[in-house]
Amino acid sequence: MxxxxxxxxxxxxxxxxxxxxxxxxxxxxxxxxxxxxxxxxxxxxxxxxxxxxxxxxxxxxxxxxxxxxxxxxxxxxxxxxxxxxxxxxxxxxxxxxxxxxxxxxxxxxxxGLRTGAAGAVSVKALARKNAKTVASIGTGNQARMQIRAIREVMQIETIHAWDHHPETLAQYQVDIEREFGIPVVAARSKQAAVEQADIIVTTTRGKGSLVEAAWVQPGTHIVAIGTDTYGKQEFEPEIFRGAKIVNDSIVQCVEKGETWHPLNRQIIRREDIHAELGEILLGKKPGRETDNEITIFDSTGMAxxxxxxxxxxxxxxxxxxxxxxxxxxxx
Missing domain, CATH: 3.30.1780.10 (ornithine cyclodeaminase, domain 1)
Known part of the structure; x- marks a missing residue:
């Protein structure tokens, strides 16, 4: 054969x-x-x-x-x-x-393609229908892929972007504006980017809290991509308190994903995890139910x-x- x-x-x-x-x-x-x-x-x-x-x-x-x-x-x-x-x-x-x-x-x-698509699927299921502004924390290859995918499911009016490395951020701004014609604001800080966002996308290899709870506005949808193994972290665990938490795989996310951190700190219990994304797509559980709730999609990536x-x-x-x-x- x-x-x-x-x-x-x-x-x-x-x-x-x-x-x-x-x-x-x-x-x-x-x-x-x-x-x-x-x-x-x-x-x-x-x-x-x-x-x-x-x-x-x-x-x-x-x-x-x-x-x-x-x-x-x-x-x-x-x-x-x-x-x-x-x-x-x-x-x-x-x-x-x-x-x-x-x-x-x-x-x-x-x-890269399927990880970007995962963010877009979560946006379809969980973001507000009138969402227009994206914060990109991290501006590497996967940050670009997330925008390529998300723009297929919603109209992005503005991107507020931040990166540890100013030269990487500057190149991201040039590339995104040239490829898609979407205005990119180079944020002066993580907080400045996050506070403007209807959707927050994080794609870093973070080892600590990059996004703080006080910055996240009601009604925000979070696409947590970077934490996919032990030792990584992008969000202050307090963000999960009272949020609608959706995992790609609960088994993976409670062990290796962003969800592990609030569980470890006892900010949430395992039963506070609302659903796996497939359950929402199948209509087994509801997605977003109000314009004010904060929704979190924790993606560890699945085979x-x-x-x-x-x-x-x-x-x-x-x-x-x-x-x-x-x-x-x-x-």
């Missing part, structure tokens, strides 16, 4: 953001419909200045695909010392009926998102005869 090989350029031209948003919605619904097997993901932390590598695995009954993704990040010396990116990813797809390897594809772009997105890319590649086929397993 033949196995398809897809590089980063192939992946980029085989799927667009609207499709990714659809596949991520499929993933959340499948997860909360009992159609997904998703073991806990594992993470190997390497000594500084190196970062970590995550391994995520899932099976989706709806598409009969098993996916396995390895994704690394936080290797700042890679470009200069080794000539490779600071973060990389690889996805393997197996036909669940035979467990034969059917596709190997670049996973770095896929991870099933990789599964459904990679499966769509694979189907598009087969239909378009894209990629390189090789005999991994001789017939």
């Amino acid at each position: 033949k196995t398809l090989l897809l590089n980063k350029e192939d992946v980029g031209r085989l799927i667009h953001m609207r499709e990714v948003i659809e596949t991520v919605e499929e993933a959340y619904k499948a997860f909360n419909s009992g159609q997904v097997t998703q073991p806990p993901y594992t993470c190997i932390h390497l000594p500084p200045p190196r970062g970590e590598i995550d391994f995520k695995l899932s099976h989706c009954e709806a598409n009969e695909i098993i996916s396995m993704k390895a994704s690394s990040g936080g290797f700042p010396n890679n470009p200069t010392e080794y000539g490779v990116p600071s973060g990389m990813g690889t996805v393997l797809l197996f036909d669940a009926r035979t467990c034969a390897l059917i596709c190997a594809m670049d996973g770095s772009l896929l991870t 099933i998102q990789d599964n459904t997105t990679a499966a769509r890319i694979y189907r598009n590649a087969i239909a378009g005869q894209v990629g390189t086929a090789f005999e991994f397993i001789p017939s």
Whole structure:
């Protein structure tokens, strides 16, 4: 049998953001419909200045695909010392009926796409319908991806952006305004950005509270992306008190997500978590119910998102005869 090989350029031209948003919605619904097997993901932390590598695995009954993704990040010396990116990813797809390897594809772009789409799906389900202003805390690649996705589900009038690094913030402002024509305000402080926001998006590798509770206005929707493993944090835990808390996976978020911090401080109890996002998409639980409530989407990232997105890319590649086929397993 033949196995398809897809590089980063192939992946980029085989799927667009609207499709990714659809596949991520499929993933959340499948997860909360009992159609997904998703073991806990594992993470190997390497000594500084190196970062970590995550391994995520899932099976989706709806598409009969098993996916396995390895994704690394936080290797700042890679470009200069080794000539490779600071973060990389690889996805393997197996036909669940035979467990034969059917596709190997670049996973770095896929991870960015499906993570951006996750934020957009949460905005559709939880943000106020009249939301217009976004605060971007962090202005790296994933911050850009969040805007690419969110603009597909709402009209963004203004972005208030902040970053530790002024040069990164300045480049973000240029890039976003050129690509989308959305005005970007380079905020003088985190507080100045957050206080203006209908939607707060955080995409940093934070190790402490970046956003304080006093800054968050009633009716704000928070998209918490950066905290996806032990030791990371972006929000003052007090923000969770009285908020509507939605996780992608409760099991993951209470152990490795932003939700762990208020639980650890006993600001909230596990039963204070309102829902998983798939439950809201399926109509099992309500989304936003008033214009004044603060909603929080804590996303640790799930293997099933990789599964459904990679499966769509694979189907598009087969239909378009894209990629390189090789005999991994001789017939």
